[in-house]
Amino acid sequence: MTQSINTTTMENDGELTEDEVFKCLSILGQSATGLQHTYLCLSVPGRDLKNVSILCNYIYLQKLELPYNKIKDLSCVSHMPHLIVLDASHNQLTDFFEFQPPKNLKEVNFSHNQMSVMKDLSAYSSLTKLILDYNSFSAIRGLEKCKRLSHLSLTHNNISRIRGLDHLPLRKLYLTGNVIQKIENLQTLRNLQVLDLSCNRIQSLSGLQNLHLLGNINLESNLISEVKEAAHLHDLILLREMNLLRNPVQDQDDYRLAVIFLLQHLIILDQHTVTAEEKVSAVNKYDPPLEVIAARDHMTHLVYQLMQPQVIFDSTLPSLDAPYPMLVLTGPQACGKRELAHKLCQEFSDYFAYGACHTTRGPYYGEEDGSDYHFVTEEEFQNMIQMGQFVQTMQYGGHWYGLSRETIERVAREGLACCVHMELEGVYSLKNSYFEPRYILLIPTVVDNYVCFLKARGFYSNAQMETAVSRIDLYSKINRESPGFFDNIIPCDDRAEAYQTLKQLVKEYLGLEEHGGGGDSSSVTPDNTSTNATGELLAANTTEATDLMDSYSRNYQNKIQAQMTPQETPAEMASNHRRQQLIREALSGKSPGAYAELFQRSAPTAPSSLASQSRPPPGPSSSQMRPVGLSAPDPDEDSSSEESRASSGLSMRSSAGALSAAQGSDTGSGPNIEPLDMSMLGQDQDSLRGHTDSGLTHDAPRSVSERVSPTLPSSPGRPGANVKPVLPPIPSGRKTNDSGSKQ
Known part of the structure; x- marks a missing residue:
């Protein structure tokens, strides 16, 4: 259909003429009513236009693009009830939506204009995308009724606070180049996926905790100075891209590994891909698994030992088939390891001797130096490490514990096996050495009884007791996921019963089985045959x-x-x-x-x-x-x-x-x-x-x-x-x- 157009020519510079409109129309299609054919799109960019009033006659336009002109008045849009997309960027507009609202207007671009105040847009209920970059807005307002708005861009304005966005269905929010100092009032934006806050004055990432769909955040050129601020984003499991370029935090040592450790779901950090090697290095640096800690400690002890004069140890047996015998009792704190170890060594004194470890903690009531532990200072402990005197070390509860080579040698010189007790970290460390002990796990099975016992001792704070109880699950998990990690498991709810089980187990290990009885010197063999x-x-x-x-x-x-x-x-x-x-x-x-x-x-x-x-006298007798x-x-x-x-x-x-x-x-x-x-x-x-x-x-x-x-x-x-x-x-x-x- 041919629309009625005034056949006037351009009399003044900057006025849109019919010829120009005719050249720029495109996309022939059906009108909104479906009763006639018309051109649906008009694009007139970069013509230095000032007057576009001729467009009042183009009532069937659905897309109007007028970027890079000098337009100050867009009242012609009031005559386009079917308009869907409006691009008036890079003009000289000062009024914000001064036209009557088209019923189906969805996308508006008013960037690079001279607007300063946002008006109420309640009448624009179909608006989904609004771009207002490079204007002079100082506050966000009038968007409360825009219940379909999913894309909002207000970059390079004078906005100082984030507000006026409550409960909007925004998925993308761009606020680059403003003067925002604090992230606030975003907790109701449940659908937000992309957030750009670059080039502001933000010092903290607090305020983003509840944005669980957030996948991309840009914080380049802000004032974030602490790596711990990334902890506010720890629960955002969908966060994949993050940009912290040109922030003071980048001056810290191992900044990248620290951020990767706190946000392990990231795949791009500072515009560079996060590699699997970096993720492993971050975990090993800031929260290494027990086996990694043990391996590092073992390497440390091995290096320091090699720096010392080398000798043949008493704990090295003549036969290469037979490693030095050791028995290790392990389990949660105060599960009875030390008591059972002492009792076992007393009863089996012909076989075992107790190996006292070194520790930097103070003695509890009833503990004796040299008998239960060797109590040393932090400085003495570190000196012993540097002298290569430890076989294994571990940290627990803020204190150091270590099994020294001399402790084992002292027992080996007596021709006995060494019986020691330690926490799980010590077991991991000892498994890296060439020793091959038997590991027996003592574990409480009734948590309430275990807690009552901890309280009755009166040595531990509430935090220490909670840690001890939580480690029961850790021991159970290790035993479940690593079959054979412990050689045997003994419930320790009843100490007397636990010792009897341990005693019988040790007898089986040592082969102390009773064959026959009485004082008869002739014993009965298992196969009852003549030999x-x-x-x-x-x-x-x-x-x-x-x-x-x-x-x-x-x-x-x-x-x-x-x-x-x-x-x-x-x-x-x-x-x-x-x-x-x-x-x-x-x-x-x-x-x-x-x-x-x-x-x-x-x-x-x-x-x-x-x-x-x-012993019989020497001689060739049989x-x-x-x-x-x-x-x-x-x-x-x-x-x-x-x-x-x-x-x-x-x-x-x-x-x-x-x-x-x-x-x-x-x-x-x-x-x-x-x-x-x-x-x-x-x-x-x-x-x-x-x-x-x-x-x-x-x-x-x-x-x-x-x-x-x-x-x-x-x-x-x-x-x-x-x-x-x-x-x-x-x-x-x-x-x-x-x-x-x-x-």
Whole structure:
């Protein structure tokens, strides 16, 4: 349709003419009523227009663009009821919406004009986008009724406070280049996704906490000086982009890592992509996991130790197969670790000695220096670290704790195993060392009883008690997510019952199982078979030594194989069940060979209390060649009792699922016991086969060394387990052995 147009020409400069309009019309389409065709868009940019009154006749326009002109009057818009988009930027407008509101007006751009006061826009209910950049507005007002406004831009004005935006459905808000000093009155903008507050005078990020849909915030060129201000945005989990360029906070050390740590959902910071390496570095720097802390401490101690004169430690055993035996009790604060450790060391004084750690905290009531802890100052503790005196250290409750090398060496010089207690952080640290202790977790199962016990002691503040209680879940989580991290778990709600459980567990670790009773010197072996010839065979082969490197290689391969063994499948469980059935049959005497072949661990020397008993005079007699557990031969005894004594060097299977290493007997009534030659169990089967050919038939019982195959792997462990089938042999009677060798 041809619209009626006055056919006048431009008489004065700056006046829009019909010819110009005709050239700039575009987008032919149906009018809003749908009854006729018309041009819907008019774009006349950069013509220095001052008068556009001719547009009053273009009532069907839906889009009007007049940027970069000199227009001061837009009253012609009042005659465009169907107008949707209006662009009058870069003009000389001073009046704010001086025209009658088009019913469907949605987008308005009045940027780069000379407006100073915002008027009430209640009549513009369809307005969705309003751009008022580069004007002279000093306050935001008149937008309360614009319930569809989603985009508002008021950059480079004179706005000093954020207000007048309550409950608007804004998604994008641009307030760049104003004089705003505080972020306020934004808590009701629940839909806000993009916020630009750059080039203002903002010093704090407080006020953004409730904007949970905020994904992009620009705070460039403000006055933010503290990294901790980013903590106000910590709960904004959808925040992905943030710009803090040209703020004083960037002058702080490790500023970027600190912000990344506080806002771990960021993908772009200061216009640069946040890498995965940066996120890991940030976490490791400001809140490192326990294993990272332990690894750093271990590296520190290792470096300082290497700076000291190197010596051979008493805690290093002659056999590479046998790490120094240690027992570690761990658990939450005041769960009874220290008390049970003391009691255990008193009852098993032939096997264990208590290892007192160093600490910088003061002693509690009843604690003694040197007995419970070594209480030192912070300066002394740090000096000990720099002197390389610690095996592991940890921080808990604002205090340092550490296990010194001298503590372990003092116990090792006595030929005993070291029993210590520590918190979870210490366990992580100790697991990085070459020691392979048994870790026993003591954990409360009734929280209320545990809290009552903490209160009854009267040593702890409310905050300390809350921390202790919260760590119960931490221990449970570690045990649940890292199978094998702890070797055993004991509930400690009842201290007496917990000790009895611990006592029985230690007996299983040490192999202190009771075989038979009474004062009869003849003991009954698990398989109840005669071993006279076997005992003679053992004595005959004790002079043959096993190569240490071969032994070490077998032990290392066994550990790797056990650590890489996956979780048991139903088929594997059935197979293990059949093996256990074979073990039970072996114990009952049905198949003696199958039982011993499942194990490979070497037997240890006897404890000092046993080794220190009367020793036979030197000479070539077979009594000097007897292993631990073999009593002196009695001419009146038959071969069955001799086999019993020969088999007493092997104890029952421990709770860890392998052969125990230590020897258990009554020191008051048993016969004299000699140290076991460790090389006996490493001999090859060729030598045994030679002895078999010389005098033993196929029906004769096999020797202990033949049944204990050094090449068979140990029982498989769970993934993540520190594979230690038994507590390593306790080097009891070391000095006695030395003196015996000299003789």
